[in-house]
Amino acid sequence: MKKRGFFYRNSLSIVFVSLFLITLVAQAFTGWKENNKELLEDGGHPEAFAVYLHSGHFISATFENFQSEFLQMALYVLLTVGLRQRGSAESKKIDEPEEVDREPVPGPDAPAPVNKGGFMLKLYSNSLSIAFFILFFVSWGLHLYGSWQDNNEQQILKGLPTETLGQFVTEPLFWFETFQNWQSEFLSVASIVILTIFLRQKGSPESKPVDAPHMETGK
Incomplete structure (x- = not known):
């Protein structure tokens, strides 16, 4: 080789x-x-x-995008465990057993938590989705903080009173920023799940083989 x-x-x-x-x-x-x-x-x-x-302007703009991306990946990793889409390259097989569902077997090349077993194995078995959710909540919190700071900076420039974090989180601005990002991420996931039923990209692991039937599920 x-x-x-x-x-x-x-x-x-x-x-x-x-x-x-x-x-x-x-x-x-x-x-x-x-x-x-x-x-x-x-x-x-x-x-x-x-x-x-x-500044709030930079922190808000940066983590506004981060948090939606991490939410997308967390949900994608978690929901593809149990949900299916017939014909999609992004779905597990409808009825056939998958390699990713087999029970972990200890061995010299296995990760340390697999050999340790118990709680560490349980945690490691779900570590990818846990990591993405932690990154999401941290990014969501920083987006909230940055957006609040930026809003107060704008209030000061306009000669208006600043707001507490509790006041700001109940107003539509932050949630408008949040939901406009979330919906775009959900649309992008739905797009790749559905488009891979009918469309192909030769050589990409995100696509089925070019000659695969449309209703063949998985890669």
Whole structure:
């Protein structure tokens, strides 16, 4: 077997992490410019870039997207355990047993929790969905905090009283930001679940083989 280099063996994660970092920096820079423009228009003073990175505007915009993505992945991982979609490449088989459902077997190459058993095995068996839900709740909390801070900064510029976190969370602004992100994530999952019934991408693990029947479920 031909020995592959480090990049080849890790190229998928390297490319996506790189794209994430590039677009995060681009978001921060353009957000800083846009926020300073708004501050000047409202009679405020522009902020330094380092100050902007701690502002409600940046925190809210960043974690508003993070929390919806992590919610999408948490629900996707969890719901695909028991739910099915006939013909979708993203679904388990309708009636056939799947490799992912077999009971874990201890062994020299098995992860440590598998060999330990008990509570650690139970926790590890659900660790992917647990991790995504923790990331979701942390991101949701930071989105709430950033949106609240940004709202109060806008209130101060307008000469209006600031709001407590309890007051802010009952108003529609935060929930409007939240639901507009959630619905787009649910739409994207529904799209890949349904479109993989009929459409193909040769070479992608997210697609069925090109010659697979439409109603064949799974890859």
